[in-house]
Amino acid sequence: MSTSHSTPAPYRATIIRTLRAAGCVFAEDEAQLLIDAAPDRATLRSMVRRRVVGLPLEHIVGWADFCGLRIEVDPGVFVPRRRTELLAYRAVALTPPAATIVDLACGSGALGRVIADRVDGVSLHAADIEPAAVRCARRNLEPVGGRVYTGDLYEPLPDALRGRVDVLVANVPYVPSAAVDLLPPEARIHEPLVALDGGLDGLDVLRRVAVGAQDWLAPGGHLLLETGVDQVDAALAALAGAGLTPAVTGDEELHATVVIGRR
Incomplete structure (x- = not known):
C-alpha cells in the first residue's frame, strides 16, 4: 500500500x-x-x-514509463529515454508478425518489450554486457517470451540466429568520450559508463554493430540505431560501408534521430 x-x-x-x-x-x-x-x-x-x-528518479521508484509501458529499471542500469521512443516505434513499424527480433546492448530491455507488446508472435532475443542490465532485462522480457544473454554485442547470441534476424535494434552509446563529463550527474554518476561512452567520435560501438549486422540479418532485414543529429553523415557512411542500404529518420519533438540499414 x-x-x-x-x-x-x-x-x-x-x-x-x-x-x-x-x-x-x-x-x-x-x-x-x-x-x-x-x-x-x-x-x-x-x-x-x-x-x-541526484539519484535518477527511475532508479528510486524502480521503473520508467517508456512508450506507455512500465519498464522495470534497477540501480546501475541505463534508464530508457523518451527520445528513444522514436527508435522503438520505427522498429515496430518494420516488424512483421512472427518476426525474429534482437535487441543488442539492451539495458533494461525496453526496446524489445515494446516490440513484443505491439507485434504478434515475435521471437525475441536480447543481450547486454552488463550483468545488472541482464538481470533487469530478464524480468522485463521473460514474461513475453524473450531470452536474454550476457556478453558483448553479438558474441553471446545463439549461432542459429545467424542470417535469420528480421529486425535488429541497438541503442548503443553515442556520446563522444570527451563529452561524457558534460552529461548530467544522474547519467554520468549513476549509469554504467559502457552505456554512455561511444569512443572518440561517439560512433565506435555503432560501427561494430554495423559491421556484424550482415551476418545476422535475414535478407531484407533491418538494423536500427539511435544517434546524434550531428553524427548522421558518419553513421550513414558506416552502414553503407558495412554493405547495408542506409536511411535516416528524425523527430523534432523528441529531439531524436534514428539511422536504419537494410540488408
Whole structure:
C-alpha cells in the first residue's frame, strides 16, 4: 500500500519545495511518483533524500514509463529515454508478425518489450554486457517470451540466429568520450559508463554493430540505431560501408534521430 492516500497536503507541498530546491524541474510530478511508490512515510523520506542527492528518479521508484509501458529499471542500469521512443516505434513499424527480433546492448530491455507488446508472435532475443542490465532485462522480457544473454554485442547470441534476424535494434552509446563529463550527474554518476561512452567520435560501438549486422540479418532485414543529429553523415557512411542500404529518420519533438540499414 502506497502513502498516496495518507500524505497530508502540507507534507506533499514540503516534498515539492524540497525537490524544486534541489533542481528538479518537474517537482510536482516527481513528488507524486515518489508518494505513490512509497509503502510508508519513512520510506518516502528516504526516497526524497535519494532524489535530492541526484539519484535518477527511475532508479528510486524502480521503473520508467517508456512508450506507455512500465519498464522495470534497477540501480546501475541505463534508464530508457523518451527520445528513444522514436527508435522503438520505427522498429515496430518494420516488424512483421512472427518476426525474429534482437535487441543488442539492451539495458533494461525496453526496446524489445515494446516490440513484443505491439507485434504478434515475435521471437525475441536480447543481450547486454552488463550483468545488472541482464538481470533487469530478464524480468522485463521473460514474461513475453524473450531470452536474454550476457556478453558483448553479438558474441553471446545463439549461432542459429545467424542470417535469420528480421529486425535488429541497438541503442548503443553515442556520446563522444570527451563529452561524457558534460552529461548530467544522474547519467554520468549513476549509469554504467559502457552505456554512455561511444569512443572518440561517439560512433565506435555503432560501427561494430554495423559491421556484424550482415551476418545476422535475414535478407531484407533491418538494423536500427539511435544517434546524434550531428553524427548522421558518419553513421550513414558506416552502414553503407558495412554493405547495408542506409536511411535516416528524425523527430523534432523528441529531439531524436534514428539511422536504419537494410540488408
